[in-house]
Each structure stands twice: as structure tokens, then as C-alpha cells.
Amino acid sequence: MTILADNTLRQDSSLEILWQTLCVNLTDIAQRYPNAALASSLAAEDMVLTHAILSRSLPLAIFTLDTGRLHTETLDVIEAITQRYGQRIEIWKPEAEVVRAHVQAHGTHAFYESVALRKACCNMRKVEPLKRALQGRGAWITGQRREQSITRDHLPLEEDDAVFGLYKFNPLAYWRHEDVWEAIRYFGIPYNALHDKGYPSIGCEPCTRAIKPGEDLRAGRWWWESSDSKECGLHAGNLEKV
Numbered sequence: 001m002t003i004l005a006d007n008t009l010r011q012d013s014s015l016e017i018l019w020q021t022l023c024v025n026l027t028d029i030a031q032r033y034p035n036a037a038l039a040s041s042l043a044a045e046d047m048v049l050t051h052a053i054l055s056r057s058l059p060l061a062i063f064t065l066d067t068g069r070l071h072t073e074t075l076d077v078i079e080a081i082t083q084r085y086g087q088r089i090e091i092w093k094p095e096a097e098v099v100r101a102h103v104q105a106h107g108t109h110a111f112y113e114s115v116a117l118r119k120a121c122c123n124m125r126k127v128e129p130l131k132r133a134l135q136g137r138g139a140w141i142t143g144q145r146r147e148q149s150i151t152r153d154h155l156p157l158e159e160d161d162a163v164f165g166l167y168k169f170n171p172l173a174y175w176r177h178e179d180v181w182e183a184i185r186y187f188g189i190p191y192n193a194l195h196d197k198g199y200p201s202i203g204c205e206p207c208t209r210a211i212k213p214g215e216d217l218r219a220g221r222w223w224w225e226s227s228d229s230k231e232c233g234l235h236a237g238n239l240e241k242v
């Protein structure tokens, strides 16, 4: 059962109402799960959540996964957060020896060869570090939105995450792309410079490209695969709902 306030019907979609609802929901999450954490990809949605948490000093942790294949622009966002809010977010990295062995066996660009090899790479660089980052926590928070792709079409505000065995909150589930950017401009929230170069969704450098006008917001992620397999394992539960 969803307990978070839900603006899904969007009868009043002003930024003020969206923001108030978001802050109430994040406060509620912090009370229900004091050890909950935002898993930030450092993309626009996660920066909105980061701003809500840090500007209100909400007792929620924030961490990111440095896969070792991120754009320089993405890494710059970590520094921008420190400068803006005076706080360092946690950084989790893959096991160096596991990465070395994988690259030795399959090469540096094996993810282009098959979905299986791509998922193996995502697993060692993202899923395994995420498991470590979530260890001991009762819940995690993501910046996923329903309109991002068909794999997120039925995204709930909160759900049992069977993949990681804890609770999961998606407080921006019903936000539109325009809402995210209105918030970023209104509050002057720092964001990844790649968003201004045609990248609405940003992952690792070799697996992300700019999109063309009219393309799906996540069309630039793993563009060589079909759209119903485009989750990296962090949100694998979405695939079962497609």
C-alpha cells in the first residue's frame, strides 16, 4: 500500500505543490527508515532529490556509484555538490580485481558484444557495489520517473524491492521532464553539463550517447539493445513489469 502523498492525478501541478509534496514525502521516508539512502546517478532527477535532502538537512544518506567508466562531466558533479552544500556524498566503487579479471578475459568493450556481457559488466561495476552500499539499510531512494521509458511505465511511489531485499522509494515517479528542469532552474541546482549537450539520461561514457529530437528519453542508453532490456540491474524489477 502506498503511504507517500501521491500527486499522480496532477490536478495541481505547480512547482510549489510538487516541491512541498516531495519534501513531505522525503521527511516521511526519513522517519520510517532512518537509515535510508538516495542512490544518486548524479543525473538531473537525483540532483533535485539531493537538493531537497541537503538544503533541508534531512537525515538521509546520499551515495553514488563510480563505475570507473563515467564521463568527466559526471565526476565534476560530485565536486559541485560539495561546493554548493558543503557536504561530501559517499562514493562506492567496483572491486578492482574483479574488473581486472573481466577486462582481461573479455576486453574493454565487451558490453557491445552481447546483452549477457553487458549485464556482466553492469553487475560488477554497478550492482555489486550497490549491494555493498545498501548493506544494513532498510530502504533506498531513486530518481526514477514513469515517463523515462517503457520499463518504468508502471513505476510505483514505493515498493518492496525483491531484487535487493529491502524497501524502495521513487518519490519523483509522477514528475515530468519539465518539472525536473523547472525545479533545477528555480532553485539553481547544480547539474551535469552533459544534459545541455543532448543527454537526458546519463550512464557510463561508452554506453551513453546524445539523443536525437523525438527519441525516447532513454534512447541514448545501450542504444544497440532493444528497449525492453534497458535496465542495468539496479532496477531489474522493472523488467518484470514490461
Ligand code: SF4
Pocket: 067, 069, 111, 118, 119, 121, 122, 123, 125, 126, 203, 204, 205, 206, 207, 232
Ligand atoms: S553502463 Fe556500460 S560500462 Fe557501465 S557498467 Fe554497464 S555495461 Fe559497463
